[in-house]
Every structure is written in structure tokens, then in C-alpha cells.
Amino acid sequence: MMISPKNTGWIEVICGPMFSGKTEELIRRLIRAQIAKQNVKIFKPAIDDRYSEDYIVSHNKRKIKSITIKKADEILKNCKDSDVIGIDEAQFFDLDLIGICKKLAKKGKRVVVAGLEKDFQAIPFGPMPQLLVDAEYVMKVSAICMKCGDPANFSQRISSEKNQVVIGEIDKYEPRCRNCFEI
Ligand code: ZN
Numbered sequence: 001m002m003i004s005p006k007n008t009g010w011i012e013v014i015c016g017p018m019f020s021g022k023t024e025e026l027i028r029r030l031i032r033a034q035i036a037k038q039n040v041k042i043f044k045p046a047i048d049d050r051y052s053e054d055y056i057v058s059h060n061k062r063k064i065k066s067i068t069i070k071k072a073d074e075i076l077k078n079c080k081d082s083d084v085i086g087i088d089e090a091q092f093f094d095l096d097l098i099g100i101c102k103k104l105a106k107k108g109k110r111v112v113v114a115g116l117e118k119d120f121q122a123i124p125f126g127p128m129p130q131l132l133v134d135a136e137y138v139m140k141v142s143a144i145c146m147k148c149g150d151p152a153n154f155s156q157r158i159s160s161e162k163n164q165v166v167i168g169e170i171d172k173y174e175p176r177c178r179n180c181f182e183i
Contacts, residue, residue, distance in 0.1 A: 008108060009108045010110060010137065011105050011111045011136055012137040012139070013128075014114040015117040015141070016117070017175050018173045018175060019143040019173075020143040021141050022115070022116075023114060026086055026112060029086075039082045040082065040086065042056055042064060042066040042085075043074075043075050044067075045092040045093050046069060046070045047167070054066065064086075071093075075087070075097075076100055076104075084110045087101075087111070087114070088114050090114060091117075091127070094126075097131070113135075117132060118154070119155075121164075145175060145177035145180050147176060147180035150177040151177060154178065154181035156181055159172040
């Protein structure tokens with residue numbers, strides 16, 4: 001980021017496949033803001049109850065206190081005094097999240113969104129595509145393909161479930177590159 005806006009808020013999106021360090025990058029940015037004494041609030045969808053209810057935890061077990069919510073509009077009620085709003089696993093939120101992030105940015109807030117931009121079939125996931133279009137800043141992070149070692153941009157489901165939302169870790173998914181990804 002060359003110049004940070006002074007008169008407006010903005011939206012940052014961190015996206016990539018599973019095991020690419022999205023949550024890690026979100027936590028890094030939010031902790032940096034907390035150190036600068038900015039008021040930070042972090043939200044995550046109730047659907048994701050891996051590891052902990054009250055913290056966002058990255059795969060390497062670094063954690064930051066979070067608020068678990070069921071619907072995106074609960075963000076507005078909970079962040080009146082916040083400077084920075086973090087949202088993890090944004091792909092699981094309803095589409096209302098798009099308008100809410102735009103509204104918060106217009107109000108002068110920094111909104112940092114992390115999520116999977118595509119699902120296990122490489123289809124755009126929930127509110128993520130529109131957030132990517134709207135964001136001022138986008139970072140795509142990659143994982144490493146478990147088949148060949150190239151940079152991985154896809155989340156391969158290795159279990160047989162067919163629903164879009166199947167919560168799992170390395171037991172159900174592995175990062176794959178374009179060539180090794182199979183639908
Ligand atoms: Zn590969």
C-alpha cells in the first residue's frame with residue numbers, strides 16, 4: 001500500500017485457497033492495528049466452529065479475540081466505536097455482507113476481509129467475488145500444491161461430500177495447483 005486514505009475508509013480483501021495463510025495475514029494486520037491503539041473488532045460466522053468459539057485461530061495456533069455471529073447485519077450493531085473491522089471466513093456470510101462492508105468503509109472504517117474466493121469446485125464463493133470487485137486493496141495468497149509442489153490456488157476436496165459448505169481441515173481438503181486440481 002503506497003498511500004493510506006485519510007478522508008475515507010476502505011476495504012481490504014485477503015483471499016486464496018485453504019492452507020494459504022489468509023487468517024494468519026488477517027491476524028497480522030489486526031494485531032498491528034491493536035498495537036497502534038486502534039479499536040479493532042473481529043467477526044466470524046457461527047458456521048465455523050473449528051478450534052474455538054471466541055477467538056480466530058490460524059493453523060499455526062496464533063489467536064485473536066473475536067465475535068461469532070450468525071448474520072452479517074450483526075456486524076453493524078457491534079462496531080460503532082471501531083476503527084478497524086476484521087472479518088474472517090467471509091465466504092460463509094450471506095450476501096448482505098457486501099453492502100455492510102461498503103457502508104462501513106464509507107463511514108471511515110478500515111474493513112479487512114479474509115476468505116476463500118472460490119469453493120471446492122472453483123466456483124465464486126458467497127459474497128467474496130463482489131467484495132473483490134469493490135475492494136481498494138486485494139491480496140491473493142497461495143498455498144503449495146500437495147501433489148507437485150507448485151504454488152496452489154485451488155482447494156481440492158478429498159472427501160466425497162457434495163455440499164458447497166463442508167467444514168474440514170487437512171482431513172477433507174488439500175491445496176492444489178491448476179494442473180493438479182480435479183473437479
Ligand atoms: Zn500441482
